[in-house]
Amino acid sequence: MKTDEILVDARDLVKTYNSGLRAVDGITFQVRRGEAFGVLGANGAGKSSTMRMVACTSPVSGGTLRVLGGDPDRDGAAVRARLGVVPQEDSVDTDLTVRENLLIYGRYFGMRWADITRRTTELLEFARLTERADEQVSNLSGGMRRRLTIARALINDPAIVLLDEPTTGLDPQARHLLWERLFQLKQDGVTLLLTTHYMDEAEQLCDRLIIMDGGKIIAEGTPADLIARYSTREVLELRFPAAEREVAAEKLQGLTDRVDVFADRVLLYTANGEETLAAVHERKVTPLTALVRRSTLEDVFLTLTGRTLVD
Numbered sequence: 001m002k003t004d005e006i007l008v009d010a011r012d013l014v015k016t017y018n019s020g021l022r023a024v025d026g027i028t029f030q031v032r033r034g035e036a037f038g039v040l041g042a043n044g045a046g047k048s049s050t051m052r053m054v055a056c057t058s059p060v061s062g063g064t065l066r067v068l069g070g071d072p073d074r075d076g077a078a079v080r081a082r083l084g085v086v087p088q089e090d091s092v093d094t095d096l097t098v099r100e101n102l103l104i105y106g107r108y109f110g111m112r113w114a115d116i117t118r119r120t121t122e123l124l125e126f127a128r129l130t131e132r133a134d135e136q137v138s139n140l141s142g143g144m145r146r147r148l149t150i151a152r153a154l155i156n157d158p159a160i161v162l163l164d165e166p167t168t169g170l171d172p173q174a175r176h177l178l179w180e181r182l183f184q185l186k187q188d189g190v191t192l193l194l195t196t197h198y199m200d201e202a203e204q205l206c207d208r209l210i211i212m213d214g215g216k217i218i219a220e221g222t223p224a225d226l227i228a229r230y231s232t233r234e235v236l237e238l239r240f241p242a243a244e245r246e247v248a249a250e251k252l253q254g255l256t257d258r259v260d261v262f263a264d265r266v267l268l269y270t271a272n273g274e275e276t277l278a279a280v281h282e283r284k285v286t287p288l289t290a291l292v293r294r295s296t297l298e299d300v301f302l303t304l305t306g307r308t309l310v311d
């Protein structure tokens with residue numbers, strides 16, 4: 001298997017809507033075979049618009065895009081047949097059973113019946129839905145429906161799977177199970193292109209990622225690269241009673257190069273959290289709680305945009 005093969009090649013890609021809005025404003029990125037590639041950004045950053053162009057369901061307004069070597073404008077149908085697409089909203093048929101959803105989708109792709117049934121059995125297992133196979137989809141929880149949507153997208157053994165916010169709207173337990181299934185796909189060597197605004201998940205799953213803001217790419221790299229480039233090694237998170245926070249934050253200014261004050265906490269960016277905590281105490285500041293943690297992609301996003309990603 002060629003691992004350097006480029007499956008998605010976007011150059012100066014633009015999406016303009018009728019309103020005149022440039023939702024995607026000249027972005028360049030490549031997704032290689034076998035990698036998990038993340039597109040991160042806040043709501044409205046242009047992630048879904050990008051994904052719809054790659055999925056060949058929304059025309060490209062400018063620049064060039066090649067997906068599996070094809071031009072979405074010219075070869076859209078052929079490219080779509082080799083993609084697995086998991087849209088933001090679950091689109092499974094709630095009147096059918098879990099199994100029927102998979103079988104019918106296989107038919108839609110014109111697969112041979114023997115292949116459809118074999119693949120359906122495998123995918124029910126993959127999605128942890130074997131026990132629910134003959135239940136109507138309307139009875140399933142949100143997490144189960146999402147897993148079924150993913151299983152369905154895999155029926156035709158796609159060369160690349162596109163997932164738009166796969167875990168949004170799920171409770172933590174359902175999110176965890178879904179994320180674990182995505183890890184499995186990655187281990188199986190499936191190429192993944194996904195959007196998310198959960199930085200912790202992206203950090204663990206994605207080999208490389210781009211961060212989008214206002215339709216542009218503001219940073220690109222591996223999670224470790226981005227953290228090394230845009231944050232310190234550790235962060236000291238302090239919480240104070242509301243009435244004391246401002247005074248405390250005032251006393252802490254200048255203690256490290258960067259001190260960020262939020263409504264609920266003060267963050268000190270530092271190479272060594274324990275040493276910084278000792279310095280906090282030396283300034284006669286006593287937080288309610290103090291946590292030393294390593295920097296995350298969330299800190300990277302904050303550095304780059306001045307905003308937190310998940311409110």
Ligand SMILES: Nc1ncnc2c1ncn2[C@@H]1O[C@H](COP(=O)(O)OP(=O)(O)OP(=O)(O)O)[C@@H](O)[C@H]1O
Nearest residue numbers: 017019021023041042043044045046047048049050
């Ligand atoms: N079909 C459309 N017509 C007009 N404007 C659109 C359309 N789809 C998206 N937009 C606008 O384009 C901008 C980018 O939206 P997009 O959905 O791509 O962002 P996003 O990063 O995926 O955000 P979200 O996480 O909310 O989906 C937003 O301002 C949005 O309102």
